Amino acid sequence: MNDIKVAVLGSEGVGKSALIVRFLTRRFIGEYASSSECIYRKRMSIDGRQHNLELYDPCSQPCEGKSTLNEQIHWADGFVVVYDISDRSSFLTAKAIVHLIRELHLGGSKSRDTDSVILLVGNKQDLCHMREVDREEGQKLASERRCQFYELSAAEHYQEVVLMFSKIVRNASLGGKAKERRHRLSGSKSMAKLINNVFGKRRKSV
Numbered sequence: 001m002n003d004i005k006v007a008v009l010g011s012e013g014v015g016k017s018a019l020i021v022r023f024l025t026r027r028f029i030g031e032y033a034s035s036s037e038c039i040y041r042k043r044m045s046i047d048g049r050q051h052n053l054e055l056y057d058p059c060s061q062p063c064e065g066k067s068t069l070n071e072q073i074h075w076a077d078g079f080v081v082v083y084d085i086s087d088r089s090s091f092l093t094a095k096a097i098v099h100l101i102r103e104l105h106l107g108g109s110k111s112r113d114t115d116s117v118i119l120l121v122g123n124k125q126d127l128c129h130m131r132e133v134d135r136e137e138g139q140k141l142a143s144e145r146r147c148q149f150y151e152l153s154a155a156e157h158y159q160e161v162v163l164m165f166s167k168i169v170r171n172a173s174l175g176g177k178a179k180e181r182r183h184r185l186s187g188s189k190s191m192a193k194l195i196n197n198v199f200g201k202r203r204k205s206v
C-alpha cells in the first residue's frame with residue numbers, strides 16, 4: 001500500500017472544500033463549514049496500485065492549533081493549488097503559493113521528477129461571465145513554474161474533478177519525496193503519528 005499526502009491550498013473561498021467534497025462524495029454542496037482544518041482519508045486504486053490518500057483541507061479562518069503554510073508544504077507529497085477564475089487576487093495568491101512550494105518543498109529543484117507534483121487549478125469555470133483571469137494566464141503561470149494546469153468547475157464537473165485528483169495522486173506517488181518516505185518507513189506503522197505530530201488535528205474518513 002502506498003501512502004500519499006495531498007494538500008489543497010489557495011486563498012479563502014476559491015472552492016477547496018467544494019473540490020474535495022465533490023471528489024469524495026460526487027456531490028456539490030453549496031456551503032461548507034470551514035471552522036477547522038481537516039484531513040480526509042480515502043483508499044483508491046490507480047493503474048492497479050492501491051493508494052492510501054490523505055487529503056488536507058486547510059481552514060482559512062483563524063482556528064485553534066492551526067498549522068502554518070510552511071508546515072502544510074513540508075507535510076505533503078503533492079499539491080493542488082486552487083484559484084477562482086472570477087477573482088484575480090486569488091490568482092496572485094496561488095502564484096505566491098506555487099513559488100513557496102518550489103522553494104520549500106522542492107528546494108528549487110529543477111529535476112523533472114518534481115515537475116508534476118503541483119497542479120494549478122482555476123476553479124469556478126461556470127462563472128466565466130465574471131472571469132478576471134484568462135485561461136491563457138493560468139496556462140502561462142503553470143508552464144513558467146513547471147506545474148500542470150486544469151480549469152474546471154466543482155459545481156458542474158464531476159469527472160474532471162476526479163481526473164484531476166487521480167492525476168495528482170499518480171504524480172505524487174512517482175515524485176521524489178513519496179518514494180523516499182516509502183523507503184524510509186517501509187514496515188513502519190508511524191504514518192498516523194507523523195500526521196498527528198504535524199497537525200495535531202482532526203482526521204476524517206469518507
Ligand SMILES: Nc1nc2c(ncn2[C@@H]2O[C@H](COP(=O)(O)OP(=O)(O)OP(=O)(O)O)[C@@H](O)[C@H]2O)c(=O)[nH]1
Pocket residue numbers: 010011012013014015016017018019029030031032034058059060061123124125126127152153154155156
Ligand atoms: N459558482 C461556483 N461556486 C463555487 C464553485 N466551487 C465552490 N463554489 C462556491 O464558493 C464558495 C466557497 O467554497 P468553499 O469550498 O467553501 O471554498 P474554500 O476555498 O474551501 O473556502 P475556505 O474554507 O473559506 O478557505 C461556496 O459558496 C461554494 O458554493 C464552483 O465551481 N462554481
